[in-house]
Amino acid sequence: MQQVRRGTVRKRGSQQALLARGIAAPRKTSTGLPVLAQARRLITRTPRTIRLGRIGSHARSKWLVLCALVFGSAVVYGAVIGGQTTRAYDALASALERSAIAAGFGVKKIAVTGQLHATDAAITAALGAGPDTMMLGFDTDAAKTRLETVPWIRHAQVMRLLPSTLQVMVEERSPFAVWQSKGQTYVVDAEGVVLAPALRDAYTDLPLVVGEGAAKNAAALVAQLAAHDDLNKQILAAIRVGDRRWTLKLLSGAEVMLPDDNVPEALASLVKLDGERRVLERDIATVDLRLLDRITVRLRAAEATRLQDATQDDIPTASTKSTPAKGKT
Structure with missing residues (x-):
């Protein structure tokens, strides 16, 4: 076997023979360039894309709901702190109202x-x-x-x-009377409720009541006078005195002073006296029925005399309904 120096390859046949024997044949190199022993090839690799696993649909829905709740809470909190809730509600209500009106649900x-x-x-x-x-x-x-x-x-x-x-x-409400108070006239109902300012000439068929408390007490007086139609026709106005009693002003100018109570009996006495003596047809100034046991008539003339109806046995008094003793004056 032929000895070779280090770094040289022993030649025992052709390259094909070496390949056949399973021995790797050295690569041919250019004779013009030096070859580095045990040279390594540099490997460059492209960056790898790392894909994250997708969140499941159920988990994603929960996440979206949570985010919406947090965002909504923040908006509501900010609106409350800023005092904008009322304004926002009003704006929404106004928009809905305008939409309904435009759709034909407005008052026409x-x-x-x-x-x-x-x-x-x-x-x-x-x-x-x-x-x-x-x-x-x-x-x-x-x-x-x-x-x-x-x-x-x-x-x-x-x-x-x-x-x-x-x-x-x-x-x-039904007009019941014309009430005159402090120079003003009003139409009132049976309960004394003022309905409207009114001229007397506009309600000539209604009774005229005058004074404080007259409106509220007119219904009771009218009911008491209803039984005496002839007397009722002669009344011009009913004047409330001290909010206690009535004085009737007649068309003739005479005044009939009624008592605080027992008004029906006093009216009955007056009607009976007028039926027998025609008192209301005379030139009289006042008929005083305030006393319980007598009627006082005052004439207009200077020689006015007092007439006492109590001398008649068949005329009842205002309060007792009894006849006075004969010969009492």
Whole structure:
């Protein structure tokens, strides 16, 4: 075997023979360039993309809900702290109301039944409804309460007739008397409720009552006078004195002073006296019925004398309904 130096390859055959024997043949190198022993090849690799595993749909839904709750809570908290909740609510309500009105649910017609004296303006103002009012949000109970504050209206009822009609039914108070107080005249009902300022000439068929407390007590007096139609026709006005009793002013100018109580008996005595002596047809100034056991008539003339009806056995007194003793003056 031929000895070779280190770094040289022993030649024992051709390259093909070496390959056949399983021995790797050295690569041919260029004779013009030096070859580095045991040279290593540099390997460059492209960056790897790392993909994270996807979150499951159920977990993702919970996460989104949690985020929405946190965000919503923050918005609400900020609105409360900033005092914007009322403004936001009003804006939303206003938008909904405008949408409903645009869709045909606004008040377009008001139908009123039972109206006689109350004005259209008073009813409309108390109702508080107009073209910009949404039917669905209209408070009929509150409207009923407001309508019943109108003096002429005793009771009211309000109904919504969709899409755009309000049905209003009212029961009005009835004029009962004309009340004069402090130089002003008003029409009142039987309970003394002032209905409206009024001229006497506009209600000539109603009794005229004057003075403090006259409006509230007029119904009782009118009921007592109803039994004496002839006397009632002669009355010009009833004057309330000290809010205790009445003085009747007659068309002739005479005055009939009634007592504090026992008024029916006093009226019966006057009617009986007038039937027998025609007292009310004379030129008299006053007829005083205030005393319990006598009637005093004062004439207008200077020589006025007092006439006492108590001399008649068949004339009852104002309070006792009994006849006085014969010859009493």
